[in-house]
Amino acid sequence: MSRELSPEAQKEFDWLVTRYPQREAAMLPTLRLIEREFGCIDPEGMKLCAQLIGCSPAKVFGVVTFYTHYKRETDGENVVYVCGTLPCALRGSDALADYLCDRVGIGLGETTEDRKITIKKVECLALCDQAPVCQVEDVDWLRVSKEKADEMLESLGIPKRETAGAAAGGEEKRS
Amino acid sequence: MSAISKPSDTLAFEPVLTRYIGKKDSHTLDFYLSHGGYDAAKRVVRDYKPDEVIDAVKKSGLRGRGGAGFPCGLKWSFVPKKTDKPKYLVCNADESEPGTFKDRVINEEDPHQLLEGILITCWAVGIETAYIYIRGEMWRGAQRLKAAIDEAYAKGYLGKKIFGKKFNLDVTVHRGAGAYICGEETGMLSSLEGGRGYPKLKPPFPAVEGLFRCPTVVNNVETLANLPHIFNRGIEWYRSIGTEESPGPKLFCVSGHVNKPGVYERPLGIPLRELIYDVCGGIPGDRGIRAVIPGGSSAPFLGPDELDTPMSYEGLKDAGSMLGSAGVIVLDDTTDLLSALLNVGKFYHHESCGQCTPCREGCGWVEKILQRMHDGRGRSEDIDLVDEICNQMVGKTICVLSDALAMPAQSVLKKFRPELEKLIAQGRPDVLCELAREPSPAL
Ligand SMILES: Cc1cc2nc3c(=O)[nH]c(=O)nc-3n(C[C@H](O)[C@H](O)[C@H](O)COP(=O)(O)O)c2cc1C
Ligand code: SF4
Ligand code: FES
Numbered sequence: 001m002s003r004e005l006s007p008e009a010q011k012e013f014d015w016l017v018t019r020y021p022q023r024e025a026a027m028l029p030t031l032r033l034i035e036r037e038f039g040c041i042d043p044e045g046m047k048l049c050a051q052l053i054g055c056s057p058a059k060v061f062g063v064v065t066f067y068t069h070y071k072r073e074t075d076g077e078n079v080v081y082v083c084g085t086l087p088c089a090l091r092g093s094d095a096l097a098d099y100l101c102d103r104v105g106i107g108l109g110e111t112t113e114d115r116k117i118t119i120k121k122v123e124c125l126a127l128c129d130q131a132p133v134c135q136v137e138d139v140d141w142l143r144v145s146k147e148k149a150d151e152m153l154e155s156l157g158i159p160k161r162e163t164a165g166a167a168a169g170g171e172e173k174r175s
Numbered sequence: 176m177s178a179i180s181k182p183s184d185t186l187a188f189e190p191v192l193t194r195y196i197g198k199k200d201s202h203t204l205d206f207y208l209s210h211g212g213y214d215a216a217k218r219v220v221r222d223y224k225p226d227e228v229i230d231a232v233k234k235s236g237l238r239g240r241g242g243a244g245f246p247c248g249l250k251w252s253f254v255p256k257k258t259d260k261p262k263y264l265v266c267n268a269d270e271s272e273p274g275t276f277k278d279r280v281i282n283e284e285d286p287h288q289l290l291e292g293i294l295i296t297c298w299a300v301g302i303e304t305a306y307i308y309i310r311g312e313m314w315r316g317a318q319r320l321k322a323a324i325d326e327a328y329a330k331g332y333l334g335k336k337i338f339g340k341k342f343n344l345d346v347t348v349h350r351g352a353g354a355y356i357c358g359e360e361t362g363m364l365s366s367l368e369g370g371r372g373y374p375k376l377k378p379p380f381p382a383v384e385g386l387f388r389c390p391t392v393v394n395n396v397e398t399l400a401n402l403p404h405i406f407n408r409g410i411e412w413y414r415s416i417g418t419e420e421s422p423g424p425k426l427f428c429v430s431g432h433v434n435k436p437g438v439y440e441r442p443l444g445i446p447l448r449e450l451i452y453d454v455c456g457g458i459p460g461d462r463g464i465r466a467v468i469p470g471g472s473s474a475p476f477l478g479p480d481e482l483d484t485p486m487s488y489e490g491l492k493d494a495g496s497m498l499g500s501a502g503v504i505v506l507d508d509t510t511d512l513l514s515a516l517l518n519v520g521k522f523y524h525h526e527s528c529g530q531c532t533p534c535r536e537g538c539g540w541v542e543k544i545l546q547r548m549h550d551g552r553g554r555s556e557d558i559d560l561v562d563e564i565c566n567q568m569v570g571k572t573i574c575v576l577s578d579a580l581a582m583p584a585q586s587v588l589k590k591f592r593p594e595l596e597k598l599i600a601q602g603r604p605d606v607l608c609e610l611a612r613e614p615s616p617a618l
Contacts, residue, residue, distance in 0.1 A: 019347045021261070021304075021387055027369030028352055053369070066371035069311040069353025081312075085273035086472055086518045087430035087504055091618065092611035099614065123355060123522060124273035125312055128430035128502070129437045132614050138314050143616030 003048045009037050013052060027053055027063055035071055042073035068122075076111040076118035078156050081135040084121040087128035096132050097121065100149055104158065117156055188416070190440040191404050191424045192397065196284045202319050204326035207287035213332055215406040216294040220338045228299035235405045235413045236422040241267050241358075241395030242471070242499050244421075244488040251300050251392060253382035260389040264296055264305040265367060265381075267395045268320075269351055269358035271310055272471035273522060274502030277426035277438050278396035282309065282316035285400070286323035292399030293346060294332065295406065300392055303343050307396075308363050311352040320348045355526035359574045360393040361385075362528065373528055374574035397426055417443035421487035425501055429455045432462070432507035432618065443498075444490065448482040451505060459618040463508035466591070470499025472519050473579030475586030479508075495586070513598055514610050516587050517545040523580035534577035537568040541584055553599035562588050 005013060013033060016026045030052055034045045041049075041064055043057075050057040064070055071079065082097045100119055101108055111118040127133045130142035134152060141152050150160045195201040195210065207213070219228055233248030254262060266289070270278040281289055293305050309317050324346050327333045335343045349367055356362040357372040364386050366372035385391025401423060405413050414422045421443035427450060430436045434456035441454065447467060451457065458464060466476045469486065475496040477484060484494045491498045506515060524538040544561050547553055554560075565581035565588075572578075588595065 019345070022368070024369035025367060025387075028350065028366065031352070032350060063369070063371055067311070067352035067354050069351075084518075085522050086468075086515060087274050087436075089518050089610045090431045090504070090506065090510070090515075091616060092614040094610065095612055096614035122312070122353075123526065124271060124275070126270045126276040126279045126310070128274055128276050128428065128504075130616075131430060131436075132616065135312060140315075145614055145616055148616075149614065 002051075003038070003044050005033070005037060005048070005052075009033055023053055024055060027055075027060070028067075031060075031064065031070055040071040040073050040075060074111065076115050078116065078136055079118045079120060080152070080156070081120055081122035081125070082108075083123070083125045083127075083131070083133045083135075085124040087124070088131040088133055091131040093132040096134075096144055096146075096149060099146055100134075100153070103149070103153060103161075117158075188424070188440075188442055191416075192288070192400050192426060193280065193285075193438070193440045196280055201284050202286055202323065204287060204323065204330060207285075211407070212287055213291055213294075215403040216291045216298075216332070217338050219295050219406050220298050220340050220342055223298075225299050225301060228295065231410060232299070232402070232405065235410045236420075237398065237401050237405065237413075238421060238423075238488060239395055240397035240401075240425070240500075242272070242473075244498060247394065247398055250382060250394075251296070253380065254300050254390045254392060255383065256301075258390060261304060261387075262300060262302045263386040263389060263391040264293060264300070264302045265360075265363060265386060265391060265393045266293060266305065266307040266399060267358065267360065267363060267393055268307050268309040268313075268316065269355075269363060270313070270396070270500075271355045271358050272473065272500045272502055273519075274428060274430055274468065274471050274504040275500040276428045276430075277501070279313060279316055280426070280438050281396050281400050282313065283319050286320045287327070288400045288403060289320075289396055290323055290327055290332070290346065292402040294337070294344065295402045296392065296394065296399060297344050298342060302392065303345065305344065305346045306349045306367060306386075307346065308349050308351060308357070308367055311350050317348055317350050324348065354528075355522075356528045356574070356576060359576065362574065363393065364391065371528070373530055374576075376573050418485070418487045418489070420489045421498075425486070427454075427486065427501045427503055429503045429505065431503075431505040432458055432464075432510070433505050434459055434618075441486075444485045444487040446482070447477070447484050447486055447503070450486060450503065451482070455505075458505070458507050460507075464505065465508045465510050466506045466512060466515075466587075468502070468504040468506075468583065470497045471502035472504070472522065473497075473583065474499045474502075475582050476512075476590060478590050511610065512587060512591050512594065513545065513549050516584060517542070517549050518610070519583055520545050520580060523576060527576060531572035531577065533568045533571045537564050537577060538580050540564050541568075541580060545584075548595070548599055551602040553602075555596075555599060557599065558588055558592060558595055 046060040047057050050060045084093050125133050132144050134141040200206045229251050237247045238244040351357050354372045357366045359374050361375040362372040381391040417423050425443045427439050439454050464479045488498050520542040524542040527534045527538045529535045565585045568577040568581040
């Protein structure tokens with residue numbers, strides 16, 4: 001059975017297309033809508049997008065694969081983005097990425113077997129004064145020390161290490 | 176002739192663009208209105224003819240804050256007056272140049288300031304449809320902008336017959352999805368049209384043929400945020416800030432090895448040294464400086480002997496670098512420059528859209544050779560080899576992403592050659608070749 005948008009999402013889509021003089025321009029926001037509705041953008045989602053926009057699924061595939069920020073079916077439930085560009089690297093983002101991978105037991109770019117967590121590098125998140133920075137779904141984690149990293153992992157269901165010292169204050173977390 | 180602002184000017188300076196940042200509810204319409212918000216737009220729409228607005232912006236000397244520093248009023252004047260096509264404004268809120276984090280502050284904390292700038296622009300150029308293209312990762316900025324737009328519609332500041340005049344304007348927030356190249360203006364237009372973010376050959380320039388092949392103004396968030404102030408306080412006041420060729424206030428983003436990284440608003444022309452030592456509290460542990468990238472990762476590196484460079488468009492051009500996005504990245508004297516440059520190389524290789532051979536292949540080769548130098552497998556000819564590849568990358572491609580790696584790479588090869596030669600001769604990995612061994616938020 002082919003997929004459909006929920007009535008609310010359909011309403012949002014109908015509004016979206018009124019914002020652009022050409023239907024295809026609604027492509028990126030429509031993909032966001034599908035991502036939100038179905039948790040990720042998989043081949044079925046791309047087909048749905050093609051139907052809604054009125055273009056070929058191949059066109060949608062070409063667009064989706066150009067961008068790195070859409071959640072794909074190969075990603076885990078939570079994607080942990082670790083910023084790796086220079087200002088964060090100067091404050092230890094490489095070591096942070098290693099630490100996170102180590103604790104979760106996967107490599108960079110990989111997903112845990114239970115499909116709960118994916119860890120990826122991301123380019124500058126425009127929070128360089130708060131380096132090193134991570135983003136997990138809609139939360140930015142700022143000035144991430146190892147202790148803060150443990151706290152972040154705990155929010156994803158990974159218990160803290162026994163040896164970890166007192167956790168750093170959490171006020172810098174933005175939600 | 177540039178009248179470089181003296182430190183006294185910069186110390187007495189009161190913030191303009193960021194004056195409400197940090198105040199409670201600064202992002203709401205109520206707050207904005209209670210501080211004179213939309214007064215400038217109202218006055219401009221009621222009292223100015225479009226041409227007079229363009230003229231005033233030209234006279235103010237406002238230059239684009241997105242990277243290139245192109246005069247804003249001049250850009251607007253390239254849009255054809257007589258055309259039966261619709262015209263568009265695309266506000267560039269993609270902010271993805273490593274080391275740049277200023278537009279985020281406006282989007283999140285003072286979105287109405289941006290909307291007011293958009294109103295003024297659209298009145299001046301005769302535009303009825305505007306898009307704010309914001310990075311996909313900036314979910315909070317997108318939320319705040321959407322909320323601000325809803326408030327503005329409800330109040331009649333957007334929509335039909337704005338301020339009782341024959342002036343209609345629709346503004347839509349358009350989220351990107353993680354591609355640096357969508358910050359380049361024509362890549363942004365391709366993306367907004369619903370495709371891959373491929374840059375397009377110029378000419379035709381967007382002002383003539385842009386979004387949906389119609390005349391389009393593309394301006395950065397910070398550029399637009401300057402406009403209400405120019406009309407509130409006048410051209411003379413505006414030009415009294417900064418330098419002759421670079422008037423106005425500027426948001427400087429300082430990151431890396433400084434004690435107080437952050438976004439700081441100062442007049443254009445502030446000496447780099449003052450920014451680092453007086454504004455940002457100097458270098459942790461009182462260490463020395465090895466290099467400074469003054470304008471986002473695309474800008475050529477400055478050495479420690481260049482700290483007196485004025486942070487203006489012309490000052491940095493004279494120093495062989497550029498102001499770019501004013502993303503100032505400070506590297507202390509413990510920094511391994513090869514690792515730093517490799518990090519930059521990886522970024523541009525990853526973000527090249529792949530349309531042009533010199534960029535796609537060049538960025539890849541530069542990264543590969545830097546990697547082998549970094550890993551202790553460098554050859555004595557590698558420095559010249561990278562330099563030669565960079566020569567082939569500059570000025571030969573559709574957009575300047577290719578130059579954005581070649582220029583900083585060549586600056587490092589030139590300014591720090593003996594150091595690199597020593598590293599190659601020593602071989603790795605017996606020397607320190609990491610940027611930081613621990614996640615160190617506090618340094
Ligand atoms: C590779 C590349 C990336 C760019 N990224 C941005 C960006 O993230 N934000 C921005 O405002 N301008 C960016 N620019 C500059 C834009 O192309 C354009 O010059 C600018 O948005 C024009 O606005 P302004 O005149 O107000 O500065 C980029 C340019 C290039 C070549
Ligand atoms: S220079 Fe690079 S990023 Fe720009 S269009 Fe060519 S390949 Fe794409
Ligand atoms: S480099 Fe990490 S936020 Fe900018």
